[in-house]
Amino acid sequence: xxxxxxxxxxxxxxxxxxxxxxxxxxxxxxxxxxxxxxxxxxxxxxxxxxxxxxxxxxxxxxxxxxxxxxxxxxxxxxxxxxxxxxxxxxxxxxxxxxxxxxxxxxxxxxxxxxxxxxxxxxxxxxxxxxxxxxxxxxxxxxxxxxxxxxxxxxxxxxxxxxxxxxxxxxxxxxxxxxxxxxxxxxxxxxxxxxxxxxxxxxxxxxxxxxxxxxxxxxxxxxxxxxxxxxxxxxxxxxxxxxxxxxxxxxxxxxxxxxxxxxxxxxxxxxxxxxxxxxxxxxxxxxxxxxxxxxxxxxxxxxxxxxxxxxxxxxxxxxxxxxxxxxxxxxxxxxxxxxxxxxxxxx
Amino acid sequence: xxxxxxxxxxxxxxxxxxxxxxxxxxxxxxxxxxxxxxxxxxxxxxxxxxxxxxxxxxxxxxxxxxxxxxxxxxxxxxxxxxxxxxxxxxxxxxxxxxxxxxxxxxxxxxxxxxxxxxxxxxxxxxxxxxxxxxxxxxxxxxxxxxxxxxxxxxxxxxxxxxxxxxxxxxxxxxxxxxxxxxxxxxxxxxxxxxxxxxxxxxxxxxxxxxxxxxxxxxxxxxxxxxxxxxxxxxxxxxxxxxxxxxxxxxxxxxxxxxxxxxxxxxxxxxxxxxxxxxxxxxxxxxxxxxxxxxxxxxxxxxxxxxxxxxxxxxxxxxxxxxxxxxxxxxxxxxxxxxxxxxxxxx
DNA sequence: TTGAAAGCGCTAACAT
DNA sequence: ATGTTAGCGCTTTCAA
Numbered sequence: 229x230x231x232x233x234x235x236x237x238x239x240x241x242x243x244x245x246x247x248x249x250x251x252x253x254x255x256x257x258x259x260x261x262x263x264x265x266x267x268x269x270x271x272x273x274x275x276x277x278x279x280x281x282x283x284x285x286x287x288x289x290x291x292x293x294x295x296x297x298x299x300x301x302x303x304x305x306x307x308x309x310x311x312x313x314x315x316x317x318x319x320x321x322x323x324x325x326x327x328x329x330x331x332x333x334x335x336x337x338x339x340x341x342x343x344x345x346x347x348x349x350x351x352x353x354x355x356x357x358x359x360x361x362x363x364x365x366x367x368x369x370x371x372x373x374x375x376x377x378x379x380x381x382x383x384x385x386x387x388x389x390x391x392x393x394x395x396x397x398x399x400x401x402x403x404x405x406x407x408x409x410x411x412x413x414x415x416x417x418x419x420x421x422x423x424x425x426x427x428x429x430x431x432x433x434x435x436x437x438x439x440x441x442x443x444x445x446x447x448x449x450x451x452x453x454x455x456x457x458x459x460x461x462x463x464x465x466x467x468x469x470x471x472x473x474x475x476x477x478x479x480x481x482x483x484x485x486x487x488x489x490x491x492x493x494x495x496x497x498x499x500x501x502x503x504x505x506x507x508x509x510x511x512x513x514x515x516x517x518x519x520x521x522x523x524x525x526x527x528x529x530x531x532x533x534x535x536x537x538x539x540x541x542x543x544x545x546x547x548x549x550x551x552x553x554x555x556x557x558x559x560x561x562x563x564x565x566x567x568x569x570x571x572x573x574x
Numbered sequence: 575x576x577x578x579x580x581x582x583x584x585x586x587x588x589x590x591x592x593x594x595x596x597x598x599x600x601x602x603x604x605x606x607x608x609x610x611x612x613x614x615x616x617x618x619x620x621x622x623x624x625x626x627x628x629x630x631x632x633x634x635x636x637x638x639x640x641x642x643x644x645x646x647x648x649x650x651x652x653x654x655x656x657x658x659x660x661x662x663x664x665x666x667x668x669x670x671x672x673x674x675x676x677x678x679x680x681x682x683x684x685x686x687x688x689x690x691x692x693x694x695x696x697x698x699x700x701x702x703x704x705x706x707x708x709x710x711x712x713x714x715x716x717x718x719x720x721x722x723x724x725x726x727x728x729x730x731x732x733x734x735x736x737x738x739x740x741x742x743x744x745x746x747x748x749x750x751x752x753x754x755x756x757x758x759x760x761x762x763x764x765x766x767x768x769x770x771x772x773x774x775x776x777x778x779x780x781x782x783x784x785x786x787x788x789x790x791x792x793x794x795x796x797x798x799x800x801x802x803x804x805x806x807x808x809x810x811x812x813x814x815x816x817x818x819x820x821x822x823x824x825x826x827x828x829x830x831x832x833x834x835x836x837x838x839x840x841x842x843x844x845x846x847x848x849x850x851x852x853x854x855x856x857x858x859x860x861x862x863x864x865x866x867x868x869x870x871x872x873x874x875x876x877x878x879x880x881x882x883x884x885x886x887x888x889x890x891x892x893x894x895x896x897x898x899x900x901x902x903x904x905x906x907x908x909x910x911x912x913x914x915x916x917x918x919x920x
Numbered sequence: 921t922t923g924a925a926a927g928c929g930c931t932a933a934c935a936t
Numbered sequence: 937a938t939g940t941t942a943g944c945g946c947t948t949t950c951a952a
Binding site for chain 4: 594595606613637646
Binding site for chain 2: 245288290291292293294295297298303313314316319320322323326335336337338339340353354355356357358380459486490512513515516517518
């Protein structure tokens with residue numbers, strides 16, 4: 229049987245991995261005993277177990293997860309899909325998910341959907357049989373696809389809500405209220421929202437919340453955009469801000485907010501003297517840009533962790549009513565917001 | 575045989591995944607034909623193939639990777655281990671690795687070693703049988719462990735060199751020369767290196783290169799630290815800089831450099847008026863901190879991609895002499911460096 | 921071109 | 937407490 233294995237005579241090729249049978253032979257026991265020694269330590273004689281484990285260690289044996297998965301149908305692997313791994317915003321989600329996955333004894337597979345629904349769909353399909361569940365962060369999939377995927381695999385969403393699918397979302401209602409109240413208390417009478425990608429669920433929630441909060445506080449809220457949620461989106465957004473003679477702007481996210489401030493500085497506009505700027509995300513960098521950025525902080529690590537927990541829970545027992553968790557948000561006030569400038573047209 | 579499968583009557587539980595047998599039955603062919611339809615399209619009648627694929631699609635069938643892996647010994651999965659996923663420096667490596675892995679038809683598993691050699695070792699051991707190879711970025715494992723691991727799995731290192739293991743490293747010799755020449759051309763006569771973690775291979779290379787380049791250029795180089803390679807390391811490092819009356823400092827990385835500048839600003843010291851500051855990494859943020867940071871850019875995405883390619887190459891054929899690739903570095907000059915201040919003690 | 925059968929490494933029933 | 941056996945889903949001989 230000329231199977232494609234590493235022939236044992238290559239100079240430095242990977243040594244053939246020890247299998248459970250190798251260990252069994254070397255230890256003079258049956259394979260099932262070796263298996264038990266690893267998985268049900270209490271169901272095997274203490275001394276046998278010691279011996280088996282010693283032999284296994286000597287042979288460098290580690291159970292083959294593929295074989296285990298085949299038998300049990302469980303892979304002990306979770307997949308986390310994000311739109312853009314290099315976006316610092318997702319670092320927190322990733323970190324939290326990693327931690328929770330490790331705590332649950334699971335391995336995390338990371339996927340980058342490149343902001344592309346087709347890529348995301350493909351990853352879900354391809355990874356599906358290889359994982360026990362998915363965490364989809366800022367998913368771009370339409371509701372019906374999400375539902376379909378959720379039939380085959382446990383799924384939890386982060387910052388995206390779809391009825392029937394577990395999700396963890398930031399409390400944008402409270403968050404936008406905090407932002408508006410903060411601006412109102414500084415004397416601002418109106419704000420401009422600089423929108424991000426039209427497909428962004430959280431973008432929609434942010435704008436919705438801002439409108440409601442503005443109305444409640446007696447401010448006028450208008451929307452501009454869409455702009456790229458990156459530093460590169462800054463110039464166009466900043467120019468629009470100046471044209472609109474806004475005294476306060478709320479950007480889709482911190483990257484855009486920082487890009488805006490860069491451009492405003494270039495054009496000789498003072499922040500917060502002339503314009504106050506607020507972002508979303510509280511990314512690394514919002515604390516050292518110039519001026520430092522007032523922004524709404526989400527608990528991204530918690531979000532990642534909670535989502536993993538939700539998926540793990542589903543792998544154990546599917547509940548009929550998938551939970552929705554709302555995580556608190558908190559406005560971090562820094563130097564980019566200040567009193568509304570006094571206008572001649574008061 | 576009461577195997578633990580999802581019983582088909584749970585309300586909304588995961589539907590049982592279609593297997594190759596299901597498809598075979600539904601299509602009225604043998605399982606082996608279905609298998610061939612997917613893996614050797616040319617070895618099956620055109621019409622049969624169409625039919626089989628149609629049925630498979632209808633059933634939502636996707637081959638089970640675990641079963642494939644069991645048979646072939648290949649998982650089509652690569653693992654990338656980094657010390658800290660949330661460090662923006664690694665985003666580039668991750669991104670590049672993702673891209674190269676996808677191009678090679680492989681899935682990438684990401685692991686966070688938490689800057690901990692023990693965690694790293696554990697991950698390598700646990701993931702070993704589940705993956706076709708490893709990319710170890712900034713590995714903290716001692717040489718002998720690396721060698722041992724390399725016997726069982728193809729491995730490529732990023733910014734770490736160990737004889738006998740494939741690696742991709744940045745050209746720190748050239749990079750440090752660029753830094754020193756830049757400072758020398760601005761009239762600086764000495765520099766202080768703010769060191770990072772003592773175990774860091776690239777940290778050692780940086781300091782080594784700086785010394786050599788300084789000597790060649792007739793500058794004095796001294797070292798200070800170690801400091802935490804984070805914003806939080808800034809204050810201590812900055813205070814040391816002032817105590818040393820340095821005119822130019824080179825920080826272990828950008829995060830530390832930015833932390834230093836923050837503290838210097840706090841203490842009323844002008845950058846670059848009084849002190850010039852240089853970093854390593856060119857992270858996102860080095861372009862919008864204040865002042866913007868002069869830093870040595872590495873080609874991190876390329877590094878990740880090259881490393882993946884090196885691993886993939888090894889999975890095909892192990893070469894006796896694992897390759898070392900040196901990637902160019904480039905100094906990005908921004909506002910944090912300027913002419914050396916004129917000192918009374920000239 | 922297709923089907924039948926064996927086996928990848930492991931775990932779980934069942935027997936001892 | 938331990939061994940024997942069957943089978944997870946798939947690919948791959950080997951026959952037809």
